[in-house]
Amino acid sequence: MKVGIVGMPNAGKSSLFNALTKAGAEAANYPFTTIEPNVAVLPVGDDRLDRLAAVIGASEVVADTIDFHDIAGLVAGASKGEGLGNKFLANIRETDAIVHVVRCHGDDGVIHPEGKVDPASDIETIETELLFADLEGAEKRLERVVRGARGGDKAAIAEKAWLEELIAGYHEGRAARHTPMPDDVDRGQTVQPLTAKPVLFVANVDEGSDEVPAVVAEHAERVGAKAVAISSRIEAELSDLDEEDAAAMREDLGIAESGLTRVVKGAFDLLHLLTFFTVGQGVRAQSWHLEHGRTAWHAAGEIHTDIQKGFVRAEVVPWDALLEAGGYGKAREAGTLRLEGRDYVMQDGDVITVKHTG
Numbered sequence: 001m002k003v004g005i006v007g008m009p010n011a012g013k014s015s016l017f018n019a020l021t022k023a024g025a026e027a028a029n030y031p032f033t034t035i036e037p038n039v040a041v042l043p044v045g046d047d048r049l050d051r052l053a054a055v056i057g058a059s060e061v062v063a064d065t066i067d068f069h070d071i072a073g074l075v076a077g078a079s080k081g082e083g084l085g086n087k088f089l090a091n092i093r094e095t096d097a098i099v100h101v102v103r104c105h106g107d108d109g110v111i112h113p114e115g116k117v118d119p120a121s122d123i124e125t126i127e128t129e130l131l132f133a134d135l136e137g138a139e140k141r142l143e144r145v146v147r148g149a150r151g152g153d154k155a156a157i158a159e160k161a162w163l164e165e166l167i168a169g170y171h172e173g174r175a176a177r178h179t180p181m182p183d184d185v186d187r188g189q190t191v192q193p194l195t196a197k198p199v200l201f202v203a204n205v206d207e208g209s210d211e212v213p214a215v216v217a218e219h220a221e222r223v224g225a226k227a228v229a230i231s232s233r234i235e236a237e238l239s240d241l242d243e244e245d246a247a248a249m250r251e252d253l254g255i256a257e258s259g260l261t262r263v264v265k266g267a268f269d270l271l272h273l274l275t276f277f278t279v280g281q282g283v284r285a286q287s288w289h290l291e292h293g294r295t296a297w298h299a300a301g302e303i304h305t306d307i308q309k310g311f312v313r314a315e316v317v318p319w320d321a322l323l324e325a326g327g328y329g330k331a332r333e334a335g336t337l338r339l340e341g342r343d344y345v346m347q348d349g350d351v352i353t354v355k356h357t358g
């Protein structure tokens with residue numbers, strides 16, 4: 001899962017990113033040691049996984065991760081290639097969701113590219129750039145599709161209608177997420193609009209506050225997005241301290257929970273994924289994620305392509321049933337552990353053991 005951090009220049013993106021990087025590097029189960037400098041890998045903590053690992057006697061706990069990409073500031077005109085515009089937009093294109101950092105703090109020492117702090121206007125600037133980029137992409141694609149549609153190609157006809165609807169929406173300032181792609185459009189061939197991606201607004205507020213300012217909260221609600229508030233600078237400073245000092249400083253500042261936790265959880269929730277687990281005695285306990293509606297066969301593919309290729313059947317038990325039974329044998333006796341085929345639709349919290357050949 002990849003999340004891109006976007007926002008105006010100087011909004012506080014890199015401060016947030018640096019705090020995330022340190023948090024990731026310090027987490028006990030950080031699975032990668034080398035990664036590009038603009039990517040922070042964060043484990044998505046899950047209390048269920050820890051409990052399963054303890055009961056089953058796993059050798060270690062490996063939580064699934066989420067990648068945050070620091071993307072340079074997006075200025076007005078980026079979609080026309082201003083600044084490093086196109087490169088930034090290409091970076092955003094590869095992500096599954098967007099964290100949009102909005103400057104809300106009033107520290108005069110930090111220059112604002114437009115000369116004044118105005119969260120609503122900043123949000124509009126960024127959203128407009130994303131819309132322009134999508135508009136250009138959709139118009140280009142439409143030119144190509146029109147010919148196929150004229151020839152009577154079913155997929156092309158459906159795609160043409162969808163693109164026209166998208167374009168009409170863009171002209172009215174409507175993001176692509178409000179015009180979902182119909183099933184009969186070839187997903188692999190057509191545009192992947194930036195404005196279809198789910199968004200988490202991060203209001204970068206003055207230190208000591210963790211309330212989302214009303215303008216940001218209302219905007220987020222209007223566009224169907226979520227919002228959290230943090231002080232990027234404080235989070236970056238806190239991440240430099242050891243745990244004890246950080247906790248004391250949080251208390252002094254009156255910030256309850258780690259702002260980073262809220263950002264990671266908030267970003268993760270955007271993706272609407274289900275979590276499943278693999279756990280065994282003396283081996284790793286791991287968490288994994290899948291889109292809702294995916295099957296045991298897809299789950300096997302997440303674990304390993306070889307396991308998917310050799311899929312025979314799956315043993316599935318809900319995490320709480322396994323916990324209650326205290327082990328696989330007891331869960332089998334209790335009838336909560338079931339045998340399932342490849343088409344079994346995975347449920348959130350399933351613990352799976354894939355039996356496979358090879």
Ligand SMILES: Nc1ncnc2c1ncn2[C@@H]1O[C@H](COP(=O)(O)OP(=O)(O)OP(=O)(O)O)[C@@H](O)[C@H]1O
Nearest residue numbers: 009010011012013014015073105107205231232233
């Ligand atoms: N909540 C805050 N209060 C006060 N100062 C802050 C806050 N958040 C960030 N800053 C300061 O704002 C400046 C810009 O922050 P940062 O480098 O994170 O922005 P950026 O969005 O990455 O900018 P760019 O687009 O240039 O990459 C830094 O000096 C940082 O310490």
Ligand SMILES: [Mg+2]
Nearest residue numbers: 013014072073
């Ligand atoms: Mg930066």
